[in-house]
Amino acid sequence: MASFSRNGDGLVSTLRISARGFTVIELIVVLAVVALLLGIIAPRYAQHVDRSRETVLRQNLTALRDAIDKFYGDRGRYPAELDELARERYLREVPIDPVTNRRDTWQVQAPRAPERGSVYDVHSGAAGQASDGTLYANW
Numbered sequence: 001m002a003s004f005s006r007n008g009d010g011l012v013s014t015l016r017i018s019a020r021g022f023t024v025i026e027l028i029v030v031l032a033v034v035a036l037l038l039g040i041i042a043p044r045y046a047q048h049v050d051r052s053r054e055t056v057l058r059q060n061l062t063a064l065r066d067a068i069d070k071f072y073g074d075r076g077r078y079p080a081e082l083d084e085l086a087r088e089r090y091l092r093e094v095p096i097d098p099v100t101n102r103r104d105t106w107q108v109q110a111p112r113a114p115e116r117g118s119v120y121d122v123h124s125g126a127a128g129q130a131s132d133g134t135l136y137a138n139w
Contacts, residue, residue: 047131053098054130061096061139064106064122067091078117082106085119099126099136107137 064082067090071079085091096104105125110118127135 016047022032051131055072056098057124057126057139060097061122061124063091063095068122070121072117078111080117082108082119082122097124097126099128 010130033068066083067085071085071088071090079085079088082094085095094103094106096103101123107123107125108119109121109123111120124136124139130139
């Protein structure tokens with residue numbers, strides 16, 4: 001709101017403007033800029049989250065396979081199940097598959113000689129493809 005005051009000569013000597021808030025157009029422009037920035041940032045954020053899950057999955061598989069190898073080196077046989085690695089302190093606990101968010105989706109591969117145990121190798125039980133085009137089940 002603008003207010004004018006006149007001096008004795010009839011000329012406008014001051015112009016005071018008091019702002020009481022933002023106009024609707026200003027608010028729409030700000031919201032449009034925020035929406036544009038979110039539209040740019042959100043897909044990149046989702047990509048980074050997916051890539052970090054894949055990195056954690058690779059590290060979990062490496063830790064599981066290393067524990068299986070150490071178990072075999074110490075005992076001369078493979079573990080009967082993944083939980084045996086945790087019970088015998090080769091792992092603190094069976095890790096969670098970060099893609100499925102579960103511990104029970106790991107796919108175990110038995111050795112060729114069944115008398116040597118049940119867990120020779122482990123793969124992810126997640127369906128789908130990784131960002132590099134390979135299947136999670138083949139990792």
